[in-house]
Amino acid sequence: MRYLKPSILAGMFSGIFLLTTVAHAHFMWLNAHDYTPKANQTARFTVGWGHAFYNPVGDILEGSDMLGGISMIDLQGKTIAIKPVNSFQYESERQLPQGTYLALVNRKEGFSTKTVDGYKHQSRKGLKNVIHSRYTGMYGKAIINVGKPADTPSIFKPVGDALEIVPLVNPASLKASDYFRFKLLYQGKPVAEYINATYVGFSQDNVWAYSTRTGSNGEGEVKMLQSGVWVLKANHKAPYPNPEEADEYSYTTSLTFEVR
Secondary structure (H helix, E strand, O other): OEEEOOOOOOOOOOOOOOOOEOOOOOEEEEEEOOOOOOOOEOOEEEEEEEOOOOOOOOOEEEOOOOEEEEEEEOOOOOEEEEEEOOOOOEEEOOOEOOEEEEEEEEEEEEEEEEEOOEEEOOOOOOOOOEEEEEEEEEEEEEEEEEOOOOOOOHHHOOOOOOEEEEEOOOHHHOOOOOEEEEEEEEOOEEOOOEEEEEEOOOOOOOOEOEEEEOOOOOEEEEEOOOOEEEEEEEEEEEEOOOOOOOOEEEEEEEEEEEEO
């Protein structure tokens, strides 16, 4: 799978920020063409991939051979298929009535083993000179508010990913300086972990605008430093049960949405 890197937007936001963090690993996220479209339109997406989230698309994946699936959840909790438009764009199979929707993407899970000769997409079994081996999974969500947001949207319900960010508030109700509240779940249970967040235009480098940590109940909040498209990212590692295959599980999840 290749990725495309578009040029950086000319207009960058400016401001003073209290906290920045640096995170080095690649992650995946969903870019919506429009997070607040009018009713009775289809939704379009690209899949982001990289270190930085500095413009409306960042680095985007081309091809779907490594994707496990991409879909949407409608107002009744039912699945809406998302189909490829070309090698890097996707579109919902039908137009969306007014309400709040959750778009989902995941990368195929599997082993990633680092050796002195580079990375191998397999467990450490049979390999020589292994430095580190892990079983990885990556997931992304995007919140789409079509017209008037739903009163009890499906975005508040877990979808069953190994690691997921579950919103506790609809971003449609927020503005700059408000807090976005959420819960982080690992294998369906609350987990304490660091969360990084940033918004379009903050930095073209591997720098995040905000960092926090969830409590033992999995809950946390991120201050919306300004309006715009935001992404939240979390990573969680756990020991792998068979050390002959891998050292650890490593799961990464993201959530994108817009605050107006």
